[in-house]
Amino acid sequence: MRVLVRLLSTVLALVLAGCGALLALEVGWHWWKPQSAPLLVPWPRWREDLAGLDWTATPVRITAAVVLVAGLLLVLFSLSAGSRAVRMTDPADGISVSTSPRSLARMVGLAVRAQDNVSGASVTASARRVRVRASSRLEDEAQLRPRLLETVGSVLDDVPLVRRPKVTVVVDSPKDRR
Numbered sequence: 636m637r638v639l640v641r642l643l644s645t646v647l648a649l650v651l652a653g654c655g656a657l658l659a660l661e662v663g664w665h666w667w668k669p670q671s672a673p674l675l676v677p678w679p680r681w682r683e684d685l686a687g688l689d690w691t692a693t694p695v696r697i698t699a700a701v702v703l704v705a706g707l708l709l710v711l712f713s714l715s716a717g718s719r720a721v722r723m724t725d726p727a728d729g730i731s732v733s734t735s736p737r738s739l740a741r742m743v744g745l746a747v748r749a750q751d752n753v754s755g756a757s758v759t760a761s762a763r764r765v766r767v768r769a770s771s772r773l774e775d776e777a778q779l780r781p782r783l784l785e786t787v788g789s790v791l792d793d794v795p796l797v798r799r800p801k802v803t804v805v806v807d808s809p810k811d812r813r
Contacts, residue, residue, distance in 0.1 A: 640716045643709065721762045724795040732795075736760045739794070743767065746790045747783055760800065765791070767804045776806040 657675065664674040673679070688695055720733035740760035747756045747767055756769040767787060771779050783804045791799060 637716045640712050643712065719761065722797040724797055743787055743790050746786050750782060750786055752779065762798065763800055765800045765802050770807040772809060775808045779806045780804050
């Protein structure tokens, strides 16, 4: 969601900047030649068309509904793109500490890759869940999984997290495929 919010805010900023530049061009043109026609935008025709509408007209209500829905969607996107920080216990009153999911995944990944017979591992982490996918050529899942669960548990015990995430460990091994 964060990428979508950043993309939408960039597009909105560019549209507003373009509209501002167009308005500045039109005002400058009107000051320079007040009796001539507008430069790019047909303002007088728009003014006449809009003067014929009242607030209860169907096009006004449809436009208001579209703007309302677009605004609500933007608010929902912004709220869902909140901080993904992993909260840690506060060392003192008035001090809050958090870490990123990426750094938690790196800590767990380093510990998992340091284990014997682990040839590779990928780790994803969030405040609620830590997922480890390890690969081993010499041990199967029944042998390696308990050891990796214990390793991940000890890493999480060393980190003062407010809430302990759920741990999932999967081992890919050629021995399991036989």
